[in-house]
Amino acid sequence: MHLLQCKAVQQAVRGLCGRFYGTLPGTFCSDTKQSIDKLIPLRPSQMKQLAFLIALSVLSLLGYVAGVYLLVVIVKHYPWVSPFVFMDTHGGALFSLRGAALQPAAFMGVTAACLAFDAACVGLSQSSLKRLLEATTSASTRVDLFYTVLRLIGGFNVLVFIFSFGTLIWLVNQIHRVLHIGILHHVHSYTIQFAVVCLINTFIGYWTHRLMHTRWMWELHKVHHSAEEMNIITNFRSHPIEQLTVTLSNAFPVALLGASPSVILVYGALNMIYGSLAHSEIRHKSRIWDILFITPAAHRIHHSDRPEHFDTNYGVLTLWDYLFGTYYLPSNEKLHYGVQDGETFNRSRYLFELFDNVRRWLSPIWTHRRSPDFPQESTIHAARDTQATTIQE
Numbered sequence: 046m047h048l049l050q051c052k053a054v055q056q057a058v059r060g061l062c063g064r065f066y067g068t069l070p071g072t073f074c075s076d077t078k079q080s081i082d083k084l085i086p087l088r089p090s091q092m093k094q095l096a097f098l099i100a101l102s103v104l105s106l107l108g109y110v111a112g113v114y115l116l117v118v119i120v121k122h123y124p125w126v127s128p129f130v131f132m133d134t135h136g137g138a139l140f141s142l143r144g145a146a147l148q149p150a151a152f153m154g155v156t157a158a159c160l161a162f163d164a165a166c167v168g169l170s171q172s173s174l175k176r177l178l179e180a181t182t183s184a185s186t187r188v189d190l191f192y193t194v195l196r197l198i199g200g201f202n203v204l205v206f207i208f209s210f211g212t213l214i215w216l217v218n219q220i221h222r223v224l225h226i227g228i229l230h231h232v233h234s235y236t237i238q239f240a241v242v243c244l245i246n247t248f249i250g251y252w253t254h255r256l257m258h259t260r261w262m263w264e265l266h267k268v269h270h271s272a273e274e275m276n277i278i279t280n281f282r283s284h285p286i287e288q289l290t291v292t293l294s295n296a297f298p299v300a301l302l303g304a305s306p307s308v309i310l311v312y313g314a315l316n317m318i319y320g321s322l323a324h325s326e327i328r329h330k331s332r333i334w335d336i337l338f339i340t341p342a343a344h345r346i347h348h349s350d351r352p353e354h355f356d357t358n359y360g361v362l363t364l365w366d367y368l369f370g371t372y373y374l375p376s377n378e379k380l381h382y383g384v385q386d387g388e389t390f391n392r393s394r395y396l397f398e399l400f401d402n403v404r405r406w407l408s409p410i411w412t413h414r415r416s417p418d419f420p421q422e423s424t425i426h427a428a429r430d431t432q433a434t435t436i437q438e
Contacts, residue, residue, distance in 0.1 A: 090179075091175075091179070094177070094178045094179070094180065095178055098177060101194060102153050102197065105149065105198040106146060106149045106150060106153065106197065108198040108199065109145070109146075109148070109149045109197065109198055109199045110145045110146050110149075112198075112199045114145065116130055128214070129206075129211050129212070130214060149197050149198075149199075151314075152196070152197055152317075153197065155314065155317055155318060155321070156193070156277065156278065156321065158318075159277045159321040159322055159325075160172070160173055160174045160177070160277050162322070163322065163325045163326075166325075167325075167326050167327060167328070172326075173275075173277040173278065173325060173326075174277075176276055177190065177276070177278070184393060185273040185383075186276060187391075187393060188271075188282065188390070188391050188393075188395065188398075189276050189278045189279050189281070191395045192278075192283070193278040193281045193282075196281050201285060201288070204285040204399070205285045205288050205289050205292070207285075208289060208403075209289050213289055213293070216293060217296045220293075220296040220297060220300050221296065221299070221300045223300075224297065224300040224301055225303065226300070226301050226303065227302070228301060228302050228303060229241060229242075229302045229303055229304045229305075238304045238305055238308045239304075239308050239311065239312060241302065241304070242298070242302060242304050242312050243312060243362075244362075245298045245302065246298050246312065246316075247360055247361045247364075247365065249294055249295070249297070249298055250291075250294075250361060251359050251360040251365040251366070251369075253291055253294045254359040254360070255356070255359050256290070257287060258355065258356055258359075260409075262287070262290070264402060264405050264406040265284040265286050265287050265402060265403075265406050266287055267384050267386075267390070268284040268287070268390070268398075268399070268402055269282050269283045269284075269287070270383070270384050271383060271384050271390035272348070272382060272383070273381075273382050273383040273391065274382065275324050275325060275326055275341075275345055275382065277321045277322070277324060277325055278321070278324075279324040280324045284399065284402055285399070286403070286406075316361070319338075319361060322341060323339065323340075323341050323344040324341070324344065324348075325341050326341070326345075327341045328342060329341075329342070335363065335374070335375070336363060337362070337363060338361065338363055339358050339359075339360055339362070340375065342375035343363075343372075343373070343374075343375045345375070345380055345382075346358050346373050346380070347359070347373075348382045349380045349381065349382065350381050350382060350384065351380075354373060356371055357372065357373035358372060358373055389401070389405075
């Protein structure tokens with residue numbers, strides 16, 4: 046008998062999840078028992094895909110550890126490389142299996158927890174987990190999986206290093222060194238530190254995201270918006286040059302604020318959890334979530350291919366979208382995701398697509414043309430006026 050078919054295991058899972066959801070306000074998951082019942086049974090083909098995903102994750106983790114070990118060896122023999130790979134040759138570069146495995150293991154743990162939470166909320170049939178277990182039928186999900194594995198194994202960091210010509214870590218170190226003011230050094234309350242970090246980082250994140258929706262960066266950001274399904278792991282689908290920009294923008298508040306490493310770690314973990322759940326099909330009933338956060342429903346509006354949804358719901362906190370006029374209240378309208386030139390994406394030519402994006406991004410320099418599917422402001426306003434008239438009628 047398979048483990049998941051064992052009644053004792055099923056009862057234990059239901060009991061554990063029931064106690065956990067009993068502590069929540071009950072807005073995301075209305076019927077936990079029914080959701081868990083949907084989560085338990087898996088077909089043989091799905092079990093085979095699950096085993097493949099677990100094996101792929103373990104191999105990726107081992108690959109990441111091997112990569113870190115290789116970097117340590119390189120730094121020991123060539124100390125001048127250290128500032129470019131963010132490693133300290135004075136004791137900090139000693140190889141530690143636990144330290145090398147911590148980051149990918151945490152990445153895997155958070156992602157698995159978000160997948161389980163999503164499946165429990167919406168049921169297996171509508172969940173990101175099911176789409177992963179049936180990835181062979183969805184080109185978009187396969188691309189999501191490619192970028193997730195690329196991050197897990199450390200290959201994404203290598204690409205960021207290449208596209209920054211090896212200078213990203215050096216630039217981040219310089220920002221920390223020059224701008225290390227430490228505004229929060231004398232604030233001993235972790236709660237206040239976290240609140241300040243949250244406000245400042247989400248503010249910078251909001252404007253960084255808006256930058257990605259300008260004609261200068263949209264061609265790169267389309268990698269993320271080319272997803273035709275909303276999955277937990279769509280959060281990891283982004284171009285290395287976009288990640289380079291985000292890393293540099295995040296370096297400034299870290300240097301200026303000087304918050305406790307524990308606060309930074311907690312904020313980073315929560316931000317990853319939020320980013321993953323925001324790309325889900327989870328629905329909620331409480332209005333308070335819409336007041337505080339850009340919920341999954343609001344972020345699905347952001348990913349919609351409709352012109353009137355193009356520049357909406359950028360932030361994590363609803364506050365910034367309210368203040369700068371980009372908030373769009375989610376509704377029950379049917380949405381479609383993706384970009385207009387979708388034929389250039391999701392074609393299982395993963396690395397080719399990634400580098401071809403750079404070619405299209407740079408082509409306006411010599412062709413003087415904007416991205417072909419970058420919407421005109423007049424188109425956006427006309428679509429919104431039409432929608433407003435329809436609603437009034």
